[in-house]
Amino acid sequence: MGITVREALKLGGLQRATLLAGEAGLDNVIKYVDILEIPDPRGWLRPNEFIITTGYALKNDLEAQLNLLRELARAGGAGLAMKFGRFISAVPEEMCRLAGELKLPLLSVPDDVPYVEITNPLMAAIVNEQARQLEYSDKVHRKLTQVALEASNLQAVATALAALVEREVVICNEEFKPSMP
Structure with a gap:
């Protein structure tokens, strides 16, 4: 349960962000948002996490900047928003290239956007x-409970479930063969 990076770009300060690379990951799901200002992110990152940083702990260290992307991808992170300009003056082309390869959205956030x-x-x-x-x-739970208590057969339950999920529902026996017409 979360939102995609694509959806996040329409919210708050991220409306002013620029997608630099990793467009293929725009549908990555964000479940957590965190601020990271340490040089070694190992052990701090989680799946579906969206990281925001000024890059202060990574300034003047391209390998540390690339490592942040690698570690975030390894953890299954959703994306990275950096405030390029103050501590990392220019966006390193290597970061853009790696973000694209990792399918990890890399965003540039204006320095004047508060976290x-x-x-x-x-x-x-x-x-x-x-x-x-x-x-x-x-x-869904309430409706299926009601149908299960009131229905005299499984077909009524299957019909109610099909209406709820807007998909066809087939009840099968233990041999995975349809048990009803």
């Missing part, structure tokens, strides 16, 4: 998406 203008809108969107999915799950 809170990125973190708050993203976390609100993630929580809202989680609430929407939980509401839907509750609806």
Whole structure:
């Protein structure tokens, strides 16, 4: 349960961000947002995490900058937003190339965008998406419980489930053969 990087680019301070590389990863799912200002990210990164940094701990160290991308990809991270300009003056072409290879969106965020203008809108969107999915799950649970208690056969349950998921539902026996017409 989260939002995609593509969706995140429409929110808060990320509306002012520029996608530098890693366009193939725009549908990566963001479940967490964190700020990272340490030189060695190993052990701090999680799957589906979107990282924001000024790059201060990585300034003047291209290998450390590339390592951040590698470690984020290895952890299954969603993307990286950096404030290029203050501590890392120019965007290293090697970072763009690696981000593209890793399918990891690399964003440039203007230096005057406060972290809170990125973190708050993203976390609100993630929580809202989680609430929407939980509401839907509750609806499905209630409807299937009602049908199961009131129905006299499995076909009624299958019909109700098909309506809820908007897909065909087939009930099979233990040999995976349809048990009903």
